[in-house]
Amino acid sequence: MKAPPRLTLPAALTAAVLAITTLTPTAATEDAAPTTLSAEQQGNLVSKVVESDGEIVSTLVDGTTGESVLPDPALAGTRPTAGSLSGGAVMGQWAKSPTHFEQLAANSARTAAELEGGSGGSEPSGTSGTSAASGEEAVAGAASADPLGGAASWTPSGIKGTDVSNWQTSLNWTSLWNQGSRFAYVKSSEGDSITNGLFKQQYAGAGAVGMHRGGYHFAIPTRDSSGAKQADYFINNGGGWSADGRTLPGLLDIENNPYPSLYGNACYGFSQSEMVGWIRDFSNRYKARTGRLPAIYTNYYWWRDCTGNTSAFNDHPMHIAAYETTAPIVPSAWSTYDFWQWTDAGFAEEIDANVYRGSATQLRDLVANRYYKPLGGRAPAGTVTEVQPAGYTVKGAIGRQYQALGGSAVFGTPTGNERGGLVNGGVLQGFSKKHTFYWTSSTGAWPVNFNGAIGRTFAAGRWENGYGYPTNREITGLTGGGAYQTFRQGTAVNRLLWSSATGTHLVRENTGIGGVWKRGGYERGFGYPVGDEVGGLVNGGAHQVFRNGSAVYRILWSPTSGSHWLKENSAIGREWLAAGAERGYGYPTTDEYKYGTEIRQKFSKNFTVHYSTVTKRIWVTR
Secondary structure, three states, X not given: OOOOOOOOOOHHHHHOOOXXXXXXXXXXXXXXXXXXXXXXXXXXXXXXXXXXXXXXXXXXXXXXXXXXXXXXXXXXXXXXXXXXXXXXXXXXXXXXXXXXXXXXXXXXXXXXXXXXXXXXXXXXXXXXXXXXXXXXXXXXXXXXXXXXXXXXXXXXXXXXXXXXXXXXXXXXXXXXXXXXXXXXXXXXXXXXXXXXXXXXXXXXXXXXXXXEEEEEEEOOOEOOEOHHHHHHHHHHHHHOOOOOOOXXXXXXXXXXXXXHHHHOOOOOOOOHHHHHHHHHHHHHHHHHHHOOOOEEEEOHHHHHHHHOOOOOOOOOOEEEEOOOOOOOOOOOOOOOOOEEEEEEEEOOOOEEEXXXXXXXXXXXXXXXXXXXXXXXXXOOOOOOOOOOOOOOOOOHHHHHXXXXXXXXXXXXXXXXXXXXXXXXXXXXXXXOOOEEEEEEOOOEXXXXXXXXXXXXXXXXXXXHHHOOEEOOOOEEOOHHHOEEEEEEEOOEEEEEEEEOOOEXXXXXXXXXXXXXXXXXXXXXXXXXXXXXXXXXOHHHOEEEEEEEOOEEEEEEEEOOOEEEEEEOOOHHHHHHHHOOHHHOOXXXXXXXXXXXXXXXXXXXXXXXXEEEOOOOXXXXXX
């Protein structure tokens, strides 16, 4: 692997930053009685997170002297001056040339013109039964040259994703989904004074097509801007995490200093121990406020030179930057990577392309599990003190329903404020016990429990983009110990049912098949579905199979016969199956019915199957 080039930002970029805002970390007063939430020692560095007077405070001191590791703020360098933001620093800034940003601007303008002209591509190909994280198929982006001389026509194995910033003013998320992207990191913030003005738009766009999405923070470690201060700034500007099954853990982008005239060498003038301390301060604050560790994005050489190859963070997912066509070198504390940013010219859009090394199941675990074990590292500590940070509120329709259904005792404390911008004007809010409330004006506010099989199936089916919004809470205690929850997407009413014998499957309530199932007594009549509704049968038909104890029912529909049921393991059902099912006798035009001592059922190809309850004989007439 080549050593990274020592590139700096173009002059226009250096000046292009937002007006500076301030966010002063809260300091504990001497007469307060702070509660230590967590404490950790790495070498001679002691890092603590304490709660004092309702505020969360991070401290980092030298274990011998007791003095703060972060130097005197008076020694700080000069910050960028205020100006109009043109993009700021981005993931992989160290390896990107000025011409890369010119190309991004041109591609973004092209995409905007295509979208405005209505040629923005087809709808996502995934159906309601397709996991948003199941993109392990190889969908290569358009070929183009990467900045280090390799060819982007090659794609490494893994689940594809991207990262974006406000350099991409227009993005066709449907196109990216159709090319195989299943996750996206969106720049949220930089340092403690720059935000991405397009963050909400891009975050919502990725979520609307079903991608996992999360925020990333471009770190600017300086002597008057602590890790805790920048973690607060990141979280307060969209970079938090919630256990909703779709939000990626926040990503700390820590790499070569893009502003050498302002902050010194590639390591921002920090010693290796100071840099380790700064990262620990960021991580501790992020964990205290969200309940989980952030992921880390870096390159091998920066980590070696600026942290001394520390192993202090190998319980954090590793996102390695290496624009190569061979397996990347990762810092020695990790045996492999979780994410790999392998080119800045991927997909047809010629933007950053990443892959997740693990399986779709492992990616879902990374998204939802605060104790996720990095693919090449160690598992994080299993004891976490959950703290509701100041500023997270539960309000409005979600707040009223949250309190009515049991509040924090049932759902935990909020892991973020409400997030809007979902499909059809929806809003969600996540809670620490892995529940998320969803609201729309037509469905009201209801929780989805991601601890259970129904919640996991809802997530695998692209959440509200697949099944729609919940119209009730999960109902348990059904016959046979089952459970269900109903969702609405436009006029479609989707009921997810679970039982230990059949697993979780969908019944589409307002189709012909769903109507027969409901009129037959729901799960008390035909039982639970053993699979989803299957279409594309002969003559445009469809069917769905249900089980109630030992009885197996198949409800069939066709445009000419309507919807009727057939008992597969009755004498008539076995005869129908042996004759070729709907390809043999056709679709049922009646249910089973009694005729004297017979049981009969008629089929669309003019066959009638007879069964004698006296002689147990079966015969067919036409």
